[in-house]
Amino acid sequence: MENKVIRAALLGMGTVGTGVYKVLKMQQNEMEQKLGCSVKIDRILVRNTEKARAKTGEDPVEITDRFEDIITDPGLGIIIEVMGGIEPARTYITEALRKGISVVTANKDLMAEYGGELLDIATDNGADLFFEASVAGGIPIIQPLKQSLSANHLTEVVGIVNGTTNFILTRMFKDGMEFDDALSMAKDLGYAEADPTADVEGLDAARKMAILASIAFNSRVVFRDVHPEGITKISAKDIEYALEMGYAIKLLGVARNEEDGIEAYVCPMLISDKHPLAAVNDSFNAVFIHGDAVDDAMFFGRGAGELPTASAVAGDVFEVARNIRTGATGRIGCTCYKQIPVKKFEDTRNRFFSRMVVEDRSGVLAEMMEVLAGYKISIVQLIQKESRIKNMAEVVIMTDSVREGDFRDAMKELAKRTCVKEICSIIRVYGKTIG
Amino acid sequence: MENKVIRAALLGMGTVGTGVYKVLKMQQNEMEQKLGCSVKIDRILVRNTEKARAKTGEDPVEITDRFEDIITDPGLGIIIEVMGGIEPARTYITEALRKGISVVTANKDLMAEYGGELLDIATDNGADLFFEASVAGGIPIIQPLKQSLSANHLTEVVGIVNGTTNFILTRMFKDGMEFDDALSMAKDLGYAEADPTADVEGLDAARKMAILASIAFNSRVVFRDVHPEGITKISAKDIEYALEMGYAIKLLGVARNEEDGIEAYVCPMLISDKHPLAAVNDSFNAVFIHGDAVDDAMFFGRGAGELPTASAVAGDVFEVARNIRTGATGRIGCTCYKQIPVKKFEDTRNRFFSRMVVEDRSGVLAEMMEVLAGYKISIVQLIQKESRIKNMAEVVIMTDSVREGDFRDAMKELAKRTCVKEICSIIRVYGKTIG
Numbered sequence: 122m123e124n125k126v127i128r129a130a131l132l133g134m135g136t137v138g139t140g141v142y143k144v145l146k147m148q149q150n151e152m153e154q155k156l157g158c159s160v161k162i163d164r165i166l167v168r169n170t171e172k173a174r175a176k177t178g179e180d181p182v183e184i185t186d187r188f189e190d191i192i193t194d195p196g197l198g199i200i201i202e203v204m205g206g207i208e209p210a211r212t213y214i215t216e217a218l219r220k221g222i223s224v225v226t227a228n229k230d231l232m233a234e235y236g237g238e239l240l241d242i243a244t245d246n247g248a249d250l251f252f253e254a255s256v257a258g259g260i261p262i263i264q265p266l267k268q269s270l271s272a273n274h275l276t277e278v279v280g281i282v283n284g285t286t287n288f289i290l291t292r293m294f295k296d297g298m299e300f301d302d303a304l305s306m307a308k309d310l311g312y313a314e315a316d317p318t319a320d321v322e323g324l325d326a327a328r329k330m331a332i333l334a335s336i337a338f339n340s341r342v343v344f345r346d347v348h349p350e351g352i353t354k355i356s357a358k359d360i361e362y363a364l365e366m367g368y369a370i371k372l373l374g375v376a377r378n379e380e381d382g383i384e385a386y387v388c389p390m391l392i393s394d395k396h397p398l399a400a401v402n403d404s405f406n407a408v409f410i411h412g413d414a415v416d417d418a419m420f421f422g423r424g425a426g427e428l429p430t431a432s433a434v435a436g437d438v439f440e441v442a443r444n445i446r447t448g449a450t451g452r453i454g455c456t457c458y459k460q461i462p463v464k465k466f467e468d469t470r471n472r473f474f475s476r477m478v479v480e481d482r483s484g485v486l487a488e489m490m491e492v493l494a495g496y497k498i499s500i501v502q503l504i505q506k507e508s509r510i511k512n513m514a515e516v517v518i519m520t521d522s523v524r525e526g527d528f529r530d531a532m533k534e535l536a537k538r539t540c541v542k543e544i545c546s547i548i549r550v551y552g553k554t555i556g
Numbered sequence: 557m558e559n560k561v562i563r564a565a566l567l568g569m570g571t572v573g574t575g576v577y578k579v580l581k582m583q584q585n586e587m588e589q590k591l592g593c594s595v596k597i598d599r600i601l602v603r604n605t606e607k608a609r610a611k612t613g614e615d616p617v618e619i620t621d622r623f624e625d626i627i628t629d630p631g632l633g634i635i636i637e638v639m640g641g642i643e644p645a646r647t648y649i650t651e652a653l654r655k656g657i658s659v660v661t662a663n664k665d666l667m668a669e670y671g672g673e674l675l676d677i678a679t680d681n682g683a684d685l686f687f688e689a690s691v692a693g694g695i696p697i698i699q700p701l702k703q704s705l706s707a708n709h710l711t712e713v714v715g716i717v718n719g720t721t722n723f724i725l726t727r728m729f730k731d732g733m734e735f736d737d738a739l740s741m742a743k744d745l746g747y748a749e750a751d752p753t754a755d756v757e758g759l760d761a762a763r764k765m766a767i768l769a770s771i772a773f774n775s776r777v778v779f780r781d782v783h784p785e786g787i788t789k790i791s792a793k794d795i796e797y798a799l800e801m802g803y804a805i806k807l808l809g810v811a812r813n814e815e816d817g818i819e820a821y822v823c824p825m826l827i828s829d830k831h832p833l834a835a836v837n838d839s840f841n842a843v844f845i846h847g848d849a850v851d852d853a854m855f856f857g858r859g860a861g862e863l864p865t866a867s868a869v870a871g872d873v874f875e876v877a878r879n880i881r882t883g884a885t886g887r888i889g890c891t892c893y894k895q896i897p898v899k900k901f902e903d904t905r906n907r908f909f910s911r912m913v914v915e916d917r918s919g920v921l922a923e924m925m926e927v928l929a930g931y932k933i934s935i936v937q938l939i940q941k942e943s944r945i946k947n948m949a950e951v952v953i954m955t956d957s958v959r960e961g962d963f964r965d966a967m968k969e970l971a972k973r974t975c976v977k978e979i980c981s982i983i984r985v986y987g988k989t990i991g
Contacts, residue, residue: 263706
């Protein structure tokens with residue numbers, strides 16, 4: 122027990138940083154008994170030192186706006202990076218790891234692009250680099266994948282990993298709201314940012330899925346490998362039909378380890394109302410996994426927020442502290458020891474839901490079915506209703522499993538037929554092939 | 557990297573032992589890259605050596621029926637105990653730990669009674685003692701509580717931790733079956749043992765809750781501290797009323813860290829159909845927790861079965877292997893550094909559901925309400941229906957939060973009144989006080 126007090130520096134004092142500071146204070150009296158040592162935040166790096174000082178009050182902590190004041194401190198054990206963004210975080214973390222200082226980060230942007238590089242630097246220098254908070258906020262998922270579940274060959278990770286879009290879809294589903302109204306409500310309640318692009322277009326979720334897929338399949342998947350698709354085109358009508366068919370619509374991050382490579386994408390999907398992910402509502406997150414030994418398992422909780430995210434960061438800080446105390450930093454590093462190719466999105470397979478407006482006359486359905494049959498697409502559910510437009514009918518189909526590219530081609534051909542007035546929506550359906 | 561191959565012994569080759577053997581074989585080719593070392597089962601202790609040999613086939617593994625052959629092997633790194641029961645498991649594990657050999661066990665009976673003692677021996681000898689598989693099968697819960705969530709002050713752990721009873725209650729709920737029929741079905745499908753007492757009386761769940769409460773609240777809770785109550789008295793009618801009121805009935809293990817002590821009990825409870833635990837069906841398990849930082853979180857998966865349980869055991873074995881490789885065994889030992897008293901069951905508080913047959917005449921409800929008011933019990937829901945018995949009515953009440961002992965006294969007094977013919981059921985209701 123050489124290190125009774127482990128000194129730490131906090132980079133960033135925004136929402137998460139403030140939460141980490143609070144949580145470590147809340148744990149102050151128990152740390153020593155819990156860990157055999159204690160962790161003390163000694164230095165904080167911020168842009169606005171006065172704002173930070175208002176949060177730390179009388180605490181004897183050095184607040185600075187120069188990273189040099191942090192990295193030249195010879196006795197630092199842990200650097201906690203909660204600034205977000207690629208730079209300067211990447212440079213700071215690299216410098217810290219090169220000095221053998223362990224790092225805890227909540228930075229999904231960085232880990233989804235440069236995770237492999239940074240983990241290698243950590244390993245080369247015998248340091249820890251932990252990032253539990255970068256995915257699904259407070260939910261323990263990275264550590265369970267790397268440890269408790271490590272004796273599994275995992276074949277699937279499916280997550281609701283963006284709280285903003287889950288809140289919006291829940292309101293559309295439960296209250297029949299349209300997307301724009303639900304987005305406004307999310308903004309009013311602080312669930313959506315002023316510029317919600319990264320959330321509603323699936324980019325935030327794609328970053329998290331890159332990180333999850335890398336860990337689950339022991340093969341590096343980066344942000345650009347994950348096909349992102351958002352929820353802006355989902356309408357209340359689609360949700361109504363889904364409900365009628367026994368499905369919810371969720372923005373799912375899907376990562377599959379198939380025989381011919383890894384599939385990784387984010388898109389709105391219909392999911393059976395019997396699946397546990399379908400019951401994950403409001404701003405909650407959940408990650409569902411399947412492994413050869415554990416079978417199905419799911420992790421559910423708060424995907425964001427000051428204290429839940431800080432819970433994950435502080436849990437990592439405690440792990441580093443235990444490793445420092447026992448001389449075991451670097452115990453778990455990068456686990457990507459395979460090189461599995463990532464499949465093109467057009468080569469993935471799913472079932473599809475599509476809503477169309479077509480001419481209301483005999484022979485139209487037959488023509489549509491013939492086009493689909495040309496691409497070997499079979500239909501498992503079909504609903505036809507009168508349209509509000511004169512002489513038009515609304516047709517909703519659900520297909521059996523089909524290759525993405527083939528379905529796209531079939532839809533292009535359908536769109537050219539004069540009997541098809543509009544293809545209103547195309548949404549994938551999560552789940553195994555029927556029959 | 558001194559220990560390229562870590563030699564292990566397996567005690568027991570029943571369902572879980574066979575699973576562990578299989579899973580380690582399945583991981584054989586990846587272990588070295590995953591862990592920086594590999595684990596090899598070199599010795600197996602069983603009562604029937606021929607039966608075990610049939611399972612290991614041509615593998616060069618020593619099979620013995622004498623523990624001496626195991627414990628005298630000087631190079632063993634890990635002992636995996638999957639025999640179950642208190643003795644001889646307790647003696648064997650004690651001997652192994654005293655020699656500094658790390659132990660992984662799936663033994664809930666043992667850990668729920670002697671966990672504290674064994675963890676102390678492990679710490680004194682610098683060895684690991686891991687037991688993820690002792691609670692909720694394949695679901696990672698012990699490790700996340702000790703690591704990812706360790707920066708939380710946890711106030712509640714609620715679990716569906718017995719698959720047999722959850723299967724029975726699901727059949728009663730979904731198919732309207734009575735308890736006895738659902739139990740027969742569970743036996744036919746292999747979900748219930750020939751003697752189902754430990755499951756249906758809540759004893760198995762109580763053991764698991766003792767383990768979970770100890771870890772969650774950092775204070776030792778043993779099996780006899782947990783009040784157990786089973787599901788044998790639940791009838792299809794209770795479930796029907798629960799459904800009508802917006803509730804499911806689940807066998808819940810509840811552990812709460814209240815200001816005046818720890819509450820720990822297992823009993824069937826009504827739970828709002830909006831709560832994520834209400835959707836945990838069939839033989840699945842789930843553990844729901846609440847902490848000051850993480851807020852709500854839930855862990856869901858397979859609570860039993862050969863491979864899911866083996867997933868947890870093998871995950872622990874990998875953790876020990878990592879610790880041996882980095883010289884960090886004993887890194888996480890007993891985390892019970894507090895001594896919080898466990899409250900008497902009669903001092904716990906809950907809402908209650910009760911179904912009664914009463915005389916069908918004016919003044920009866922008033923008399924009942926008066927009795928309840930005498931104990932300051934207020935009613936939040938009441939349903940009265942005609943009874944099949946002449947001149948009788950069936951009354952179902954749901955109360956606000958009340959002390960267990962007070963509610964019992966009130967019911968005793970009600971039972972004495974001539975207007976009350978029968979108190980058919982008393983079931984607690986999970987969840988916060990209304991109003």
